[in-house]
Amino acid sequence: MSSLVLMVIGLAVFAFGYLVYSKYLANRVLKLDEAFVxxxxxLNDGIDYVPTNKFILWGHHFTSVAxxxxxxxxxxxxIWGWLPAFLWVTIGTVFFAGMHDLGALWASQRNKGRSIGSLSARYIGKRGSYLFLVVIFLLLLMVVTAFAVVITGLLINTPSSVIPAWGAIVVAVLVGLAIYRxxxxxxPVTVVGVVTLYALIVVGDRVPVVLPENFLGIGPAAFWIIVLFVYGGLASLLPVWLLLQPRDYINGVQLFVGLAxxxxxxxxxxxxxxxxTTIVAPMINTAVPEGTPSIFPLLFVTIACGAISGFHGIVSSGTSAKQLDKETDARFVGYFGAVGEGLLSLGTILAVAGGFGTLANWQEVYSAFGKGGVGAFVEGGGNLMEQGIGLPASLSATVLATMAVLFAATTMDTGMRLMRFVVQEAASSFNMRVNKYVATLLVVAIGAAMTFSQGLEGSGGMRIWPLFGTTNQLLASLTLSIIAIMLIRKRRNPLPALLPLAVVFVMSFWAAINQAFSFANPDNPDALLLVLDIIIIVSSIWVAIEAFIAMRKAQSAPPEADDEDVRLEAVREEV
Known part of the structure; x- marks a missing residue:
């Protein structure tokens, strides 16, 4: 089968999602209002709350969640075959992620840009909100520590990506100054910024940066991890217009060039x-390697971003909602942000399904569950671009590796900014005030301690990563529950939120239970992951019960007053 057929079908599904379904959600379900303040x-403060051009905000939002x-x-x-992955990416993007991301953005900006954790106190109750914040903090810790290790691996294994990855920061600052000052x-700023970034990619391909085994008294892995945490802490404190927005915007444009x-x-x-361009991976793999878990429920937690991801709700409500210029921009930023992720996931499927040339080569890469990943994407995509458009394999690999590094870096520093918000929100729940500098130092210290907990090579950063998939998807279902409660209170159709909520909660809860049994296996027990998994399971059950009770109360309560009255009520609560 030709990759072209799969590409055309996927693009057609995404086009339907944005042009048809997102309009229905925006106009009939969420009823976005251009006049809404x-x-x-x-709350414009020039740091976190900044009215932003929707194209720039889309770039920030998309690359942060990607x-x-x-x-x-x-x-x-x-590894289970290209068809299950393709179906979950396309259907999940259109009917699950689109509603989740757009809905979280709408819910937050209708409540003064509050995070989804803070909203849980308003719509579910304070008991549930404390547990909600625990789940969010653990998820962000997983993202920050694991992505520090992933970026470090890419910088070491693809040294040609070092110059463009760090040079992009300078480009972003200059873009921010050019636009806002x-x-x-x-x-023209966009064109110059993207051209400069790709020039840096060419330079990086010709001048790879390889650190010696002993650099400043430590190994290259430890050095890059320390640099990444220092950078992430500083970036999370800077005004969003100076680095976060322009860097993510340029990265977003760069992504579309790469996808093109x-x-x-x-x-x-x-x-x-x-x-x-010929798909060599099996449509449905009936000869999976020994030890590969069942496709149900693992498919639905293995592919999160690119189908639906709870992390998106944190970003939508944590940073993006604070930067929306007009409420109607939420459709482009939120829903099309989800489509952007779907496009990247579809491109990944095309690269790894056919880029290896033969079934034997594909099977060699996918010899066990967990194989593949970024390395397979870079290799398969590089082969595809070399054969298709004549781009040399080394340069193709640099383009794709740089894309992966930049996306992972934007997610890491956005994650640190969001962790800072969570620390401050948690402190305020106990009537304590923690300024942003203390909160950031705490976040950097916890993240670095976890990453180096098992040695200077940073293996501790992946210590709790096995819990990411289930935690992330459970959080997505809990976020959808808040959106559904808001819709019920407003007497609007909650089914676009309730249906994905049901599927995602069942699959992710099923996966979490399976993991608990795996961690408790007497032949290979893992006490830390078992305890954390149990905490996450109990927290999710508790919040789900609280959400169900809140939905029942919302059904029997009088219809909620118009949004301006609700907004005034929220202001009074804040005061």
Missing amino acids: TPSHE GAAPIVGPAVAI AKWPLL LLYGAVLIGTLLGADA
């Missing part, structure tokens, strides 16, 4: 009869 205008997960998940899950037009190259390679390569 968003938190970015009402990270390496839309690459890693599909590149691992294809010099007031230059967006289009990848999709263009599929089109041209098919016309040229390139081997890499």
